[in-house]
Every structure is written in C-alpha cells, then in structure tokens.
Amino acid sequence: MARYYDITLDLYEDLWGEHVHHGFWDPGEVPGVNGADRHAATDRLVRELVAFAGVPSGSRVLDVGCGIGGPALHLAGPMGCAVEGITLSARQAARANEKARDAGVADRARFHRLDALATGYPDEAFDVVWALESLMHIPDRAAFFAEALRLLAPGGILAVATWSVRTGELDEAERDLVEQILRHQVMPGFSSLDEHEQLARAAGFADVASVDWSGAVANSWDPAFAQIRRYEQGRSVMRDLARERGVDVLGFFHAGPLMKKGFDTGVITYGALRAVKPAPGPGRGGAPRADRTP
Structure with a gap:
C-alpha cells in the first residue's frame, strides 16, 4: 500500500492539487x-x-493518513492547531513537510512515516484525531477506533470523513463494481456508515453521529473535475508511466469511471462521523494535564 501512495503522489497532486480528496458542493451545483x-x-x-x-481552534491534532498535508495546513494555519501528520508513505511525509515550510507553519505541522495502529504516541496526547479519507485504507477498523480512543484526551473529538458502501446486501453486479473499485484503488474493503458508527460505539466512544455527504461530494468524479482524461488521451504517457512505475499505477486511471458509476447507482456512499471520548467518571482519574505534548 505504501508503494501505491509513493508511485501516485505526483499524479494526484497534479490532478487534484493540494487537497487530495473529494470536494463539497451544494445541491444543484x-x-x-x-x-x-x-x-x-x-x-x-x-x-x-x-x-x-x-474541531476547536488551537487543538492538538493527530492527522491520520495525512497525505501531502493539505488539510493539516488549514488546521495549523487559520485554526492555529498543533498538528502531527502520519502516513505510510515516506514520500508523502517529505512532501507535506516541504509544503508546511513553504506555508510558514512548520513549527505547528510536522509529518512522519508511521503506522496509524502503532504510532508510539503516549495515551491522551491529542485533543482531536482527524481521519479524512484514510479509514477505508485501514483493514482493521476496530483497531483504528480503539487506538483513536487511546490517543484522545477525555472530551477529545474523533473527526472522520470516509468513502463507504451502501447499507444492506448488494447484488452480484454491485459486489463486482465494489471489488473493481477496491482493486484499482488498492483498498482492503468498505464499511457502511452504520458500521462505522457501531465500531465507534463498541470502542467506547460517546455522542457518536454521522452524516451522509454522498450527494455533496459526487461531483468529484466528474471527468472534468478529476482531469484524468488529459492523461488518458496521451496513451504514450500512460505507457511510459507503466514502464517507469509498474502496471499498478494504471489502476489510478481506471478508478475514476468506476467511482462515478458507484455514486450514480448509490452503491458507493460518502459520509462524516463525529465521536467524543467520554470524560472519566468519579474515581476513575482526573482531568488531562494541560501541558502534555505529543
């Protein structure tokens, strides 16, 4: 998986810019x-x-699956948060640190090559665990929610935005579409929004809520938005990419039409989840120290 991130880093940045994730529009836009x-x-x-x-301004934030740092720079810049970004890709971490320096926020945004399920950060080190379009890359999602709970201070917030799959049984054609998307996007599997809520509650989170943003983000796979066609029209460019980086990189180009079909048919969904780490009850420990830093 880390290799896929490495070989597609510049492609995604070239096509989608600083934020390598979906966009958000109002109905009819x-x-x-x-x-x-x-x-x-x-x-x-x-x-x-x-x-x-x-998410409060000035928070201590762990950005899980930070990519090249676009969202983290917003959190560290206008919001004044102290952000630790983690990714499996050394190239992504290096690019994100470079962008943080260019933006003048390197003192508040640092990026590292770390596994989201074994970060090495101490208990209760963060006010916010932020996972924007990274959870679908993590095979053991129950372990993710457990680790997020460990890392959050009491009262801390889990903020997730993720690709998901429609709740309920899929028919054969729908399952085939999902399997193709997973293969080309190099992902282990999708969960529904309902399943994400269940995992958060099972881990011990409180005030769990989700919202379906499928309609708001679906424009992201419009060919004009994704701009993949300008690569597809240059077949020699694609051949060169495959020779240089391996055939896995071609999945990047096949995924766009599949994702559009997924959103058009309602098989692929997209949502956000919010959850809170409960404060300890009487006799279970005091308030978190204000001077703790990750």
Missing part, C-alpha cells in the same frame, strides 16, 4: 458552472468536517 471549482470545493470539504465535528 456543477463544478466551474454554478458551483466551486475543484480547489475551492476541496477546501470547503475540510471546513465542513471541521464544522460537523466541532
């Missing part, structure tokens, strides 16, 4: 017509997750 372009829309998705989860 079309990118670049009567709605935001892809850069403004991806910026908005970050703000929507901040608002939905209630």
Whole structure:
C-alpha cells in the first residue's frame, strides 16, 4: 500500500492539487458552472468536517493518513492547531513537510512515516484525531477506533470523513463494481456508515453521529473535475508511466469511471462521523494535564 501512495503522489497532486480528496458542493451545483471549482470545493470539504465535528481552534491534532498535508495546513494555519501528520508513505511525509515550510507553519505541522495502529504516541496526547479519507485504507477498523480512543484526551473529538458502501446486501453486479473499485484503488474493503458508527460505539466512544455527504461530494468524479482524461488521451504517457512505475499505477486511471458509476447507482456512499471520548467518571482519574505534548 505504501508503494501505491509513493508511485501516485505526483499524479494526484497534479490532478487534484493540494487537497487530495473529494470536494463539497451544494445541491444543484456543477463544478466551474454554478458551483466551486475543484480547489475551492476541496477546501470547503475540510471546513465542513471541521464544522460537523466541532474541531476547536488551537487543538492538538493527530492527522491520520495525512497525505501531502493539505488539510493539516488549514488546521495549523487559520485554526492555529498543533498538528502531527502520519502516513505510510515516506514520500508523502517529505512532501507535506516541504509544503508546511513553504506555508510558514512548520513549527505547528510536522509529518512522519508511521503506522496509524502503532504510532508510539503516549495515551491522551491529542485533543482531536482527524481521519479524512484514510479509514477505508485501514483493514482493521476496530483497531483504528480503539487506538483513536487511546490517543484522545477525555472530551477529545474523533473527526472522520470516509468513502463507504451502501447499507444492506448488494447484488452480484454491485459486489463486482465494489471489488473493481477496491482493486484499482488498492483498498482492503468498505464499511457502511452504520458500521462505522457501531465500531465507534463498541470502542467506547460517546455522542457518536454521522452524516451522509454522498450527494455533496459526487461531483468529484466528474471527468472534468478529476482531469484524468488529459492523461488518458496521451496513451504514450500512460505507457511510459507503466514502464517507469509498474502496471499498478494504471489502476489510478481506471478508478475514476468506476467511482462515478458507484455514486450514480448509490452503491458507493460518502459520509462524516463525529465521536467524543467520554470524560472519566468519579474515581476513575482526573482531568488531562494541560501541558502534555505529543
């Protein structure tokens, strides 16, 4: 999986810019017509997750699956948060640190190559665990929620935005579509939004809530937004990429039409989840220390 991130880093940044994730539009909006372009829309998705989860300014944030650091730079910049970003890709971490230096927030945003399930950070080190389009890359999601709970201070917030699958049984054609998407996107599997809520509660989180943003983000796979066609039209470019990086990189180009079909048919969904680590009850320990740093 780390290799896939490494070989596609520049492709995603070239096509989608600083924020390598979905955009967010209001109903009826079309990118670049009567709605935001892809850069403004991806910026908005970050703000929507901040608002939905209630992320406080100045928080200590762990950004799980930070990519090249786009959302973290917003958290560390306008919001004044202290952000630790982690990714399996050394190339992503290096690029994110470079962008943090360029943005003048390297003192508040640091990026590392670490496993999300074995970070080495101490208990209760963060006020917010932020996972924007990274949870679907983690095979053991129950372990993710347990680790997030460990890392959060009492009262801390878990903020997740993730690709998901429709709740309920899928028919054969729908299962085949999902399997193709997983293969081309190099992902282990999808969970439904309901399943994410269940996992959060089972881990011990309280005030668990989710919202379905499928309609708001679906424009992200419009060919004009994703811009994949400009690569597809240059077949020699694609051949060169395959020779240089391996055939796995071609899955990047096949995924776009499949994701659009997934959203159009309602098989693929997208949502956000918010949860809170309960404060300890009487006799179970005091309040978290204010001077603790990750």
